[in-house]
Amino acid sequence: MQAIKQQLNNAFEQVMISVSGLPTCNANVVTASKPEFGDYQVNGVMAIAKQMKCSPRELAQQVVDCISTQALGLIGRLEVAGPGFINVHIAGPFLLEQSNNILTDPSSFIRSAEISQKIAVDYSSPNLAKEMHVGHLRGTIIGDCLVRVLEKLGHHVIRQNHVGDWGTQFGMLITHLRELQTENNNTNLQLADLEVFYRDAKTRFDEDAEFASKSRLSVVKLQSGEAEYVRAWEMFINESLKHCETVYDKLGVTLTRSDLDSESRYNDDLPQVIADLDSAQLLSQSDGANCVFLNAFKGKNGELLPLIVQKTDGGYLYATTDLAAIRLRMSQQIHRSLYVVDARQSLHFQQVFAVARKAEFVDNSLSLEHIAYGTIMGKDGRPFRTRSGESIKLIDLLDEAVKQAHRLVREKNPNLNPDEMVHVANCVGIGAVKYADLSKNRTSDYVFDFDTMLSFEGNTAPYLLYAGARIHSLLSKAAGSGDIGRKILEIGEPAERALLVKNLQLPEVVHAVAMDCYPNQLCSFLYELAGLFMRFYEECPILRSTGETMASRLALAQLTVHTLEQGMDLLGIESLEKM
RNA sequence: GCGCCCGUAGCUCAACCGGAUAGAGCACCGGCCUUCUAAGCCGGGGGUUGGAGGUUCGAGUCCUCCCGGGCGUGCCA
Numbered sequence: 001m002q003a004i005k006q007q008l009n010n011a012f013e014q015v016m017i018s019v020s021g022l023p024t025c026n027a028n029v030v031t032a033s034k035p036e037f038g039d040y041q042v043n044g045v046m047a048i049a050k051q052m053k054c055s056p057r058e059l060a061q062q063v064v065d066c067i068s069t070q071a072l073g074l075i076g077r078l079e080v081a082g083p084g085f086i087n088v089h090i091a092g093p094f095l096l097e098q099s100n101n102i103l104t105d106p107s108s109f110i111r112s113a114e115i116s117q118k119i120a121v122d123y124s125s126p127n128l129a130k131e132m133h134v135g136h137l138r139g140t141i142i143g144d145c146l147v148r149v150l151e152k153l154g155h156h157v158i159r160q161n162h163v164g165d166w167g168t169q170f171g172m173l174i175t176h177l178r179e180l181q182t183e184n185n186n187t188n189l190q191l192a193d194l195e196v197f198y199r200d201a202k203t204r205f206d207e208d209a210e211f212a213s214k215s216r217l218s219v220v221k222l223q224s225g226e227a228e229y230v231r232a233w234e235m236f237i238n239e240s241l242k243h244c245e246t247v248y249d250k251l252g253v254t255l256t257r258s259d260l261d262s263e264s265r266y267n268d269d270l271p272q273v274i275a276d277l278d279s280a281q282l283l284s285q286s287d288g289a290n291c292v293f294l295n296a297f298k299g300k301n302g303e304l305l306p307l308i309v310q311k312t313d314g315g316y317l318y319a320t321t322d323l324a325a326i327r328l329r330m331s332q333q334i335h336r337s338l339y340v341v342d343a344r345q346s347l348h349f350q351q352v353f354a355v356a357r358k359a360e361f362v363d364n365s366l367s368l369e370h371i372a373y374g375t376i377m378g379k380d381g382r383p384f385r386t387r388s389g390e391s392i393k394l395i396d397l398l399d400e401a402v403k404q405a406h407r408l409v410r411e412k413n414p415n416l417n418p419d420e421m422v423h424v425a426n427c428v429g430i431g432a433v434k435y436a437d438l439s440k441n442r443t444s445d446y447v448f449d450f451d452t453m454l455s456f457e458g459n460t461a462p463y464l465l466y467a468g469a470r471i472h473s474l475l476s477k478a479a480g481s482g483d484i485g486r487k488i489l490e491i492g493e494p495a496e497r498a499l500l501v502k503n504l505q506l507p508e509v510v511h512a513v514a515m516d517c518y519p520n521q522l523c524s525f526l527y528e529l530a531g532l533f534m535r536f537y538e539e540c541p542i543l544r545s546t547g548e549t550m551a552s553r554l555a556l557a558q559l560t561v562h563t564l565e566q567g568m569d570l571l572g573i574e575s576l577e578k579m
Numbered sequence: 580g581c582g583c584c585c586g587u588a589g590c591u592c593a594a595c596c597g598g599a600u601a602g603a604g605c606a607c608c609g610g611c612c613u614u615c616u617a618a619g620c621c622g623g624g625g626g627u628u629g630g631a632g633g634u635u636c637g638a639g640u641c642c643u644c645c646c647g648g649g650c651g652u653g654c655c656a
Contacts, residue, residue: 311654318656458604543615
């Protein structure tokens, strides 16, 4: 179905244009802020009235009169309210028809976008020198949610896991690895804990001058493609990727090896980037480094801020690789390129995007968007770390979440068999971590706190999972009653109507997330949906009712579980039938 | 110094590019399980949206200033 909000916007905008005579109007339709205001409210009339210097309420009334003459099945009733709002009540028959269409053909629920775009989403991007830590959590989870949403809308999504697999530190690591290989065959064991391996290599690098110079040499040999070094590097990268994949697997993240877009991939393109910047007359030398200065970026005393693209020693930087990658994306006819990266890098991206435009590596057909997210903080208000100040391994954090969830599941529902308990604990623990992140506005920092997210109350994954489990329980008890639960025949109670309307709003929320990349909108929606279901469940007997009422209520429960699970799936959270 | 972001209930967070009486959860107080999963539901108290001006029919949201915090700011990514 087409999103209701979109249909209303279109309808009201048309009428507003014809009534006002203006070339364009923004109806500004939003979901009603209170139930008494109906289902939706049109906010745009007041702004138009201001432009036209006429009475907002009169204009609103004119709009209402024109709309009502059109055969719009979806609008039941309109009223002008307050200073010039139009309150919209959706028609009952429309609600029934729409929801029954969805029950008949669930795939028709979320319609694809009118134009299918090619969208690159850069996310997760761990540094392969070390294991993934909390700092990778948000990007991985938010990015994965966005790719799911965009794909659901029929876009061609290209996942890009821009792993850091190139640079000075790999010289140190492969030197250490090669030396271990000669004296000990079981290097897998050595690589079982990458943190320890990294620390050992780093210690040697800092304390052993000979090792350090060997390491620097290794980088040169690796980058010039010497086979032995490349082999050691590949072995290391392969092991490191396995660590990432364990995390992805646990998190239910859709990234695979085919999504790798590693830094090393761009190695050969980098000299050309510099050459092209030079021929575009953007390159200038400053203190021995190759820089691009743009007027828009000023630092202290009004001096221009450089984007350094090549170091004094000839080495390339993150910015250089990003420029190479942008150029590749342009050549692939991509419409949007999303960078799901920490907000602290926003200046970097502003500069890179600006330079890419100035150098004409991209034109207006490609939208470059930094999808910035805030930092995960500890309860002390400092970035989240262990007590000793080290970063927390992501795998440990996830295991802890599952462990705590398991304890809780055992306590809440001792009747589950051990296998079910493990499954539920997994789903609840991982879901809680993901949901806690996705439900916050991505641009703000948030406090990571097991106690809050695993208290499993309020706006959390377990609340949503519990709503789903209750519905599954209902449906399985009603199974065998034949055709029951296929069609909603009547809307009686206000709680039923509210739930039904909410269900139908999934498509507009999904579209909004695809546009603005704020997954917390989808979370809020699902939380409200689950809340409305809980109320419906308390107020309206289902299995205790009879005839059409029971059939209708079961169908509404069926619709709700479908909406809920569809939404959870888009968030990347697995649903449960029992908990 | 300059730039970006932030400051909302005791705590953790919302608020759909300016909309109606700023919403949830936790915590606190009080109700609801012999009937569909109480990880639930219902009710209550709790706010000068850091402060002061301004813009307008209307401001948590936009502008100016001040206070407080975070991040970034030339050879890491």
